[in-house]
Amino acid sequence: MNKEKVLSVLLFMLSLSFVVVPIIAAFSAHGWDPMATLLGDSNPIETQFGDLQNLNISENMFSVSAPTQGPNNTLIINAQFTSPLNFSIKIKDISGDGFSDGTRIGSVQLASEVEFPPNTTKNLSIICTPTQEGLNYIRDYVRLHGSLPQIQPKNARLSIDIYGIIVEGTFE
Amino acid sequence: MDKINWGKLARTINWFGVIAGILMIVLPFAGRWWRLSVGTGAMDLATSPFGFTATAFGQTMESTFARYIFLGATISIMIAGLFVLLASLLPKQWWSARLMDFGATKVFWMAIWLVVTPLIGAYIVNNILPGGQTLTIFVVGAVITIVIAILFKFLARKFLKKLWSKRLMKLATNVLLMIAAMFIVLAVCVFAVGKFLPNGVQGLVSDAIPGGTVSIDVPYVSGSATTTFSMSMGGGQASVTLPINMGLMSGFALAIITAVFSILAWVYHPGPPEEEEKRKK
Numbered sequence: 001m002n003k004e005k006v007l008s009v010l011l012f013m014l015s016l017s018f019v020v021v022p023i024i025a026a027f028s029a030h031g032w033d034p035m036a037t038l039l040g041d042s043n044p045i046e047t048q049f050g051d052l053q054n055l056n057i058s059e060n061m062f063s064v065s066a067p068t069q070g071p072n073n074t075l076i077i078n079a080q081f082t083s084p085l086n087f088s089i090k091i092k093d094i095s096g097d098g099f100s101d102g103t104r105i106g107s108v109q110l111a112s113e114v115e116f117p118p119n120t121t122k123n124l125s126i127i128c129t130p131t132q133e134g135l136n137y138i139r140d141y142v143r144l145h146g147s148l149p150q151i152q153p154k155n156a157r158l159s160i161d162i163y164g165i166i167v168e169g170t171f172e
Numbered sequence: 173m174d175k176i177n178w179g180k181l182a183r184t185i186n187w188f189g190v191i192a193g194i195l196m197i198v199l200p201f202a203g204r205w206w207r208l209s210v211g212t213g214a215m216d217l218a219t220s221p222f223g224f225t226a227t228a229f230g231q232t233m234e235s236t237f238a239r240y241i242f243l244g245a246t247i248s249i250m251i252a253g254l255f256v257l258l259a260s261l262l263p264k265q266w267w268s269a270r271l272m273d274f275g276a277t278k279v280f281w282m283a284i285w286l287v288v289t290p291l292i293g294a295y296i297v298n299n300i301l302p303g304g305q306t307l308t309i310f311v312v313g314a315v316i317t318i319v320i321a322i323l324f325k326f327l328a329r330k331f332l333k334k335l336w337s338k339r340l341m342k343l344a345t346n347v348l349l350m351i352a353a354m355f356i357v358l359a360v361c362v363f364a365v366g367k368f369l370p371n372g373v374q375g376l377v378s379d380a381i382p383g384g385t386v387s388i389d390v391p392y393v394s395g396s397a398t399t400t401f402s403m404s405m406g407g408g409q410a411s412v413t414l415p416i417n418m419g420l421m422s423g424f425a426l427a428i429i430t431a432v433f434s435i436l437a438w439v440y441h442p443g444p445p446e447e448e449e450k451r452k453k
Contacts, residue, residue: 004444007267011274015248022244026237040234087229163229164211165414172407 067128067148073135075128077108077151083116089162090115091124096156098128100141100149105134108153113161126153189260189272189437195430196253196279200246203423205286206393210414220423221282222246245282252278260437269444276438277343280431283424284350287393290418292354294390296361302388303372305362314355321348335447336439343435377401391418 030036061082070076075098083089094110111125128151130138141149159168205220217226223242226233252275259271299305328341369376377384383404389397395418402411 004266004270004446007270011270014251015274018244018248019241022240023237026240029236029240037237038235040236162211163214165214165412167410167412169405169410170408 064150067151069148070127073130075105075130075138075148075151076111077126077128079124079126080121081116081124082121083119085116086118087162088115088117089160091159092161092166093159094124094126094153094156096153098130098134098151099154100137100151103134103137104131105137105149105151106130108151108156184263186260186263186272186437186441188433188440189256189263189276192276192279192430192433192437193253193255193257193260195426195433196256196275197250199253199279199423199426199430200249202426204421205283205424205427206290207417207419207421208290209417214414218421219286220427221286222249249278249282251275256434256437259441263442266445269441269447272438272441276434276441279427279434280343283427283431284347286424286427288350288354290393292357294392295358297388297390300358300361300365301369301373303365303369303375305365307359307362307366310355310359310362314352314359317348317352317355321345321352324348335443339439390416394419 027037061084062079064077064079067075067077090113091110092113094108096108098105098108106129108126108128111127114122114124116122138149155170155172157168157170159166200222203220204218204223204225207218209216213227213230215228217224221242222245224238255271256275259268262268324341324345328338328345332338332341365372373386373388377386381403385402387400389399391397397416399414399416400411402409
């Protein structure tokens with residue numbers, strides 16, 4: 001065999017070793033466990049979302065105070081929400097129809113998006129813009145009860161941003 | 173002591189190879205080549221043939237396998253760079269052409285694979301996974317490309333006499349064979365989807381979630397797109413939208429420059445001694 005052939009064989013073996021040696025080294029470093037070798041010891045989804053199964057959700061996490069009067073015949077509904085999650089979320093939108101005892105008052109809309117860092121409590125301001133019918137209902141309600149009526153959302157649309165992934169839902 | 177003729181020496185040096193060799197040694201440290209992100213921090217991946225950084229939901233992802241493979245590629249390209257540099261500085265040595273052959277096309281193939289892999293992946297996700305594709309086009313594509321590659325090889329052996337033209341034809345033939353391999357991979361995917369997912373991903377989703385739909389859109393190598401999963405829940409409707417961004421990074425520009433210089437160096441480089449002797453005769 002001449003020296004050129006020897007060199008060609010050596011170079012081929014060198015190329016092969018750059019593929020074979022790292023594979024053998026990687027597997028042997030993890031005791032030939034294929035899952036640990038390929039995916040490592042950390043599982044980001046398990047780390048970040050594993051606790052969701054044991055999430056302790058209670059009614060105390062969400063409370064709605066009585067509406068207050070806002071500018072231009074609007075009502076402001078303040079809701080307090082405590083995020084039980086160990087990651088940040090952003091409530092981008094809450095919208096829908098506002099009802100009181102089966103009467104449609106008007107439309108409701110979240111004033112501005114609110115970011116919830118992990119396990120924090122924040123206020124959500126929801127603006128209710130009444131229709132003429134809704135205004136008449138509110139006027140009659142105030143005359144009868146001396147306070148503004150409680151408003152419940154219907155046909156609501158909720159939009160949440162989790163790490164840039166948008167989760168949207170519509171509920172009747 | 174003989175006086176060194178610097179002018180003659182400079183004329184024998186393969187300068188394309190000198191530049192290519194230096195760039196190849198530097199390339200592993202010139203940053204990542206391609207990035208992929210889902211949402212804003214849901215998943216971020218930046219990769220090159222020499223390493224990757226990946227985070228998912230704020231957590232860093234590690235893979236020993238990938239780390240070792242990338243380390244192997246880094247050492248390989250640096251040694252290849254060194255070989256190209258040596259071969260270019262001493263092109264008359266008997267080992268010069270062999271070292272050049274070993275190193276010169278490495279970056280070219282790395283760049284090609286880095287573009288082809290996300291391209292083929294996006295094509296599979298966008299067009300094959302939804303189902304309804306027929307095998308014919310991919311099988312015919314593979315056959316035609318292989319026939320052209322064989323024809324190229326035959327023509328090169330028969331008609332090409334110059335070393336540089338033979339080398340270019342060899343490169344073109346290998347590119348064609350790679351395209352044929354792509355067609356074969358796509359054909360296998362179409363077959364597998366037809367066999368195991370007869371209604372495509374849509375069928376899989378609607379079987380798992382009543383009223384569930386999926387609209388898959390993944391960019392090709394570079395760009396933005398959104399993939400949406402929707403489902404019905406009682407009287408309501410829910411959807412999850414994943415914005416996906418991909419792009420080539422600055423490291424890739426240097427890779428292209430390196431690949432161009434490497435190919436020029438390889439084409440320009442004198443052949444092995446037996447070829448040179450044959451040429452002189």
